[in-house]
Amino acid sequence: MIDVWKYPLLKIGVFVACLMPLAVLAGQALTHNLGANPIDEITDQTGIWTLRMLLITLAVTPARRLTGWNRLIQLRRMLGLFAFFYGGLHFVTYIWLDQFFAVEEIIADVMERPFITVGFASFVLLIPLAVTSTTAMIKRLGGKWWQRLHRLVYAIAIGGVVHYLWLVKADIQQPLLYGGILGALLVYRLWNRYGRRSLVGIPRLRKAALRR
């Protein structure tokens, strides 16, 4: 059987798949199918894909541990950078198409509307993670500091969910769904960090806990 990991086939496939939301959006724009308020539609689609990409990135490690498919880790950096990419598009849509570079109004909006404040903070926090995503930066920072810095991604995702919860007016079902998925990923992460260690103390469970 062909080992897809030997070739960049899967990476290319995932790369193309990650570009699909942008292709769909561009298609809708070119065929004038963005609805009555195209700017709102672009903001919403880029926003939701930022959040989805963040959650997919966070799901890589649990998926790797649960399936034993270690090479999944090779996709994590690319997925994280796509979260930054869609976040950048979302932000540019806001400052360009929505606010038309009115700096004073943007500053006032960031200061006065809590959902914009939280979204803005989350996006700003994504920048150092994108900048330090290269292999050279990982080496320069040292694994431990790099890992510490990149734990910020949880705070960013929480910010994304809060931003979403805050901006929807009536139906909070969708933001709650994303919040639930993030909650499950966080619980898994905490369990892995602290829960498994306590199991290791119980001889009968030590073997099983260490195997995972």
Ligand code: HEM
């Ligand atoms: C990590 C960063 C961010 C994430 C994850 C995020 C996520 C989202 C999501 C999920 C939506 C709603 C999509 C929908 O209704 O289907 C949204 C809408 C929006 N976001 Fe963000 N966002 C982020 C950063 C920002 C930033 C930096 C700004 C502007 C400074 C911003 C401004 C907006 C605006 C104006 C809307 C539309 C609100 C409306 O429909 O009334 N977001 N965002």
